[in-house]
Amino acid sequence: MAIILLVTISLFIHRVNLLKERELAYQDLSEKFQQLEKKYATEDSSELEVLFRLCSYLEKEKAYLNTKLKVDEVAEAIHSSQREISVLLKKHKNQNFNSFINHYRVEEVLRIFNDANYEHYKLESIAMMSGFGSKQSFYNTFEAVVGEKPAHYRQKVQTEQPSLK
Structure with a gap:
C-alpha cells in the first residue's frame, strides 16, 4: 500500500513540475x-492583418494537416492573393509558403510525440498525420527545425515522460 502511495505521490509531483514548465513556456x-x-x-497594419488571418486560419482549421495544401487554397480562404502571402512571408518570416507550413507540421509532430496515446505509432504514420507528404520531407524538415533526428528526439521525450503502465 505504501509503495502505491509513493508512486502516486511521485507521479503527482512530476505532473506538477510539468505544469510549471508549461506555464513558464506560456509566459x-x-x-x-x-x-x-x-x-x-x-508596420503597415494591412500586412499584419493578412498575417494574422493566415495564422488564425491555419491554427483554427488545421489546414497544414492537408498533405496537398496549396497557397492558392489558403489565399482564397483568407481573402488574399498568392502573391501577397508569398511577399508577406518572405518579408516578415523570411520563409516561403512551404517552409512556413512545414513549421506548423513540425509543431504538430512535437505535440503528438508528447501524447502517450501515440507512443506506438511509427514515425512515418505520425509524419503523414501531421501533413507531411513524404518521409524524406518530414525527416529533412524536422531535423532542420528541431536540430535533431525525429527518432532521437522522440526517444528523449518518451524517456522523460512517466509511464502509467
Missing part, C-alpha cells in the same frame, strides 16, 4: 508575442 511565448507586437506596431 515566454506571451513575452515574445508582446515584443513582436511592439516591433510591428509601426
